[in-house]
Amino acid sequence: MSVLVVLILLPLVAAALMLLLDSQATPVRARWSALLATLATVGVSLAVASQYTELPTITASQRVKPITPRMELRHEWLTLAPSTPHGVPTKFEFYLGVDGISVAMILLTTILCVSAVLVSWTAVTERAAEFYAALLILEAGLLGVFCSFDLLLFYVFFEFTLIPLFFLVGIWGGPLRKYAAGKFFIYTLGGSLITLLGLVSLSLMVHQETGLATPFSIPDLAQALMSHRLSPTVQYTLFLMIAAGFMVKVPLFPFHTWLPLAHVEAPTAGSVLLAGVLLKLGSYGFLRLLLPMLPDACRNIGTPLIATLSVFGIIYGSLCALSQNDIKKLVAYSSVAHLGFCMLGLFALNVEGITGGVLQMINHGLSTGALFCLVGMFYERYHTRQLSELGGLATQLPRLGVLMVFTVFASIGLPGLNGFVGEVLALAGMFKVDMLYSALGALGVVLGAWYLLGVLQKAFFGPVQLPHAHDGHAEDVPDLNAREILTLAPLLALCLYLGLFPQRLIELIRPDVEGVVHVYKATSVHDSKVAEGETQP
């Protein structure tokens, strides 16, 4: 059995076992089982990564497709006979694989899941077995998205992740949890239904026009679209349809309002995975499907449209964050801004930009995941996240203070920590294309420092001001314990490592980024040839 199948099935089976055999488990047993399962998944993901890195490298000349999954697992699932006698049958496949970008995302997911389990350790006591099962099912869904190279499979996993998160928010969330869960579910589902429509029409169109037998295989489809280009109008329509769901998911301004709500109401573990991985499904979708398949649309309407929305989102999200009193909501808005950098990079459509975008996906997952963990930790102690009610936390809880300062600086892109390289590459890539977008985006870096350092100033520095603790005196609240430090340690260690030595990650994703960029090189050469042909009759 392929290691990828193990990767996806392991958390799923663990969840099923927990629900079927031990649904009345005590919180202690449930959390230990969940921890074991997530750690085992980390092990499998490391095995995937090491297998992947040991594969012989493909040079640019050997590469024939814009998307080249390795360690493939293809099974024909169902074949539709052609509708006309001379037609080609349509094959549906079960198609798993990984490329560098998915390996990076898989590692991020499995590591964040361990932190998500650890951060819920004492926070979740009600229906603990079901909580951890939902977390594991979510993990399986996320891993499935990153391993899928068949459109339908991709879409199924993409939507499947909504279900466990719906329950996580709806059952274990805050006071408005039902409204938040419903809104988040329907909004993102509504967007992605349009995406589904776009994806199916794209496949069918390519199948009809080129006779591609496997129109749902993402690599085959991308390759077919490279040699057979759809007319610009068709591309534009399809782009807007497919982008709809992803724009909601990223989320791009003005489709972001579900996010702060969902974050505020979600339990900490839900927020960590939501910000850390789920949002990346949107940008991953752009990168995996739209960028390689609809180059003209991406270049002609994608760059102006998405870049404008991103820049708007960066500034608008930062300003909204600036005026928040709830720290969790503030971090949620900062995600809108950070994902704006990521999209700005992707739609620069050059190597620097796309590399920066992918790095930003990973980095945002790490630093924002850690930020949500930290917010959860002091919320658990003081039962408030309001800036106006907190002060001097660093004096009261020095360890929490130190880790918070570190994470905040990682998040505002201090060089030497992870955020910087991604932001610089994304902005530099966009600078080559359009200086104005890049300059406006860079303004967000100033605002980012303002609102996040504002959190430090108000809640962590200054004279000690603590709300009445849940039970007992606020002064007796203990500092972070070993379990909490272990929750954060892997994330923060990775922040430092990726800040100092980003090259390994860049090398991991480089072939795949170049594959995507190659589409644009090829089409621009094609364009210039057409233009020359026209001018020289």
Added chain:
Amino acid sequence: MVSWLNDNVLWLIPAAPLLACLWIVVAGQFLRREKAHQPVVLGLIISWLCALYLLFSVVPSTFEHTAEHADEHAAEVKDVHHEERHAAKGGAVTYYVYDWFSVRGGNEQPTTMTEDQARADAGGMHVRVELRADAMSALMLVMVTTVSLLVAIFASGYMHGDPGYPRFFGALSLFVFSMCMLVLASNFLLLFVFWEAVGLCSYLLIGFWFHKPSAAAAAKKAFVVNRIGDFGLILGIFMIWTTFGTLEFSQIFADPTLIAQVAIAQPEIFTTICLLLFIGAVGKSAQFPLHVWLPDAMEGPTPVSALIHAATMVTAGVYLVARCAPLFMHSPFALQIVAGIGAATALIAAITALTQNDLKRVLAYSTVSQLGYMFMSLGAAGADPEHLMQPAVTYAMFHMFTHAFFKAVLFLSAGSVMHAMGDVIDMRRFSGLRTALPITWITFLAGALALAGFPLLSGFWSKDEILAVLHMAAQSKEHGTYYTVILGVALLTALMTAFYTFRAYLLTFHGPEVFPPEAGHHPHDAPPAMAIPLYILAAAALLIGLATGPTHLYGHYLHHTPGMPSAPAHGPDWLMMMLSTILAIGGIAGAHLVYGSHRGAAGVKDNASPLQKFSFNGLYLDELYIALVVKPLRSLAEVCEMFDRMVIDQIVDGVALIPGIVGSILRPIQNGLVQHYAFVMLLGLAAGMVWMLQSLTGSP
């Protein structure tokens, strides 16, 4: 030994303080807290010795290596991996550490070209961590490590007993590491990295007493205002990258003709690059209009003010412009802006310093003003870049050098006053400290005389040379009037500098003896750990200008910097020398006239007249920014937040209502009454019949 040092001296300079910092972080838990300064002082001694060694080895190596430069370069190119490299590149020593990150542009060309050419050609972004030192960096390093070492020794006495003692020394050594790396950076992005890193250290140290709300606010203000400058700097760096295709100093500055070509081909882009870089310098070096963070930064412990906010970090902007002199040379317009901003800053800060009551704030504004002086000097080249660039850079760097010493001694003796007065620094609450604190008195006086530009002391030489270069600029045909105004501002500032420095000196050390209650009955003067650095710095403030200025030691050494434009030498400007002497002595005498016989601490009048208030509040610039920038942005943020809740989210919820509304419109149809259903059926049947009949009758 010597060859080992030659190979390793470069990385030892930043590595020693870094190791000290890591030692405190890792082992700090297990050590006695009051010993935390030991690794730092040890690390700084190593750094300082290495910097001195570098100072004497980097320039001779220029002469040795210029001949074999070509061979070396060829050999380097072959050595693709360059594991550990120590080579001379046109007067610079480099040490390769590792490739930080590198993104290839994708145009992979066959490898007939050399690696560097291929890299430049293929686009992409390649950033390697490489240390590079030339004459300019060596001079900076000596200045940074000397002052850091003395400040660290001083702080071991000054910070004694503070609960955050190890944290202080950890951040201090991290700062020295970052500052050395900033100076040693071999490319623009690495420079930016440590540009931000010194900002981080500054943040951590301004907010050292973070339980004080004012310190927490000042730390944030410093970082955010600096980020505005960094915003300009990073865009400038991007523009250099798109224009030159590389970020390496050695490639950009190596070939003056290439720069000239680019400058002629794209003059607007070139000027934009220079101005964007200058925005970065304006932020870091606290120039108008971004100077407002520096006076607030005085919330940090005084040794930090001396080291970071007077001697080293704030001079990074001057260093950046001086480093990029080969670029600025081709943009007289940008240089004129530099001079204008420098003049405005010098004047505004000097006016503000006249009426401050807080001794440290007087010194802070004085720092801002002196930095403005350095930028005036750099900008003087705008009149005639060909001939003036080289003296302009030399004198700016020289003033930075002397300023580091005399401002450090001023700050540290102010710290010694605070130490004795129980952390009181308001000059209205003490006076006549001359007899109680003799060491502090004599060292402060040395620094004050040097700052005022008293003849033959350090400040005199460097300030005089800046005036001389401005005088030359004022004589140019094209921009003579502009530079005459700037020269006038410079002279006026020199007068005010002498005045406010001695106002502070007289208020603190002369008059009847008054101590605040916090000081106790017998204030004690600096203990040896504080006194020795004070004496050394005071001696430097008195003598270092005389030793390196008129002898041209500093200037001649700096000329070995590769890429520096050369210019004919010129003699001393007697007119300016005379004028500045008169101004210095006049300012001191004026201060003596007004404050010489003041009636002790209580005798200092509050600033009553509108003009005094205007000066005391720093021309109300802080208030202006709060009213014009901070408040509007805050309101805009509120508006955005409201808009998000009230409009965007309501639209979303509104859209979600549509299915419900549609349903409620259609719901009455399904009301369960059979006769209604029958009626509708009948209508449908009729309609169907009509349609069928019409189509059967064959209407086309």
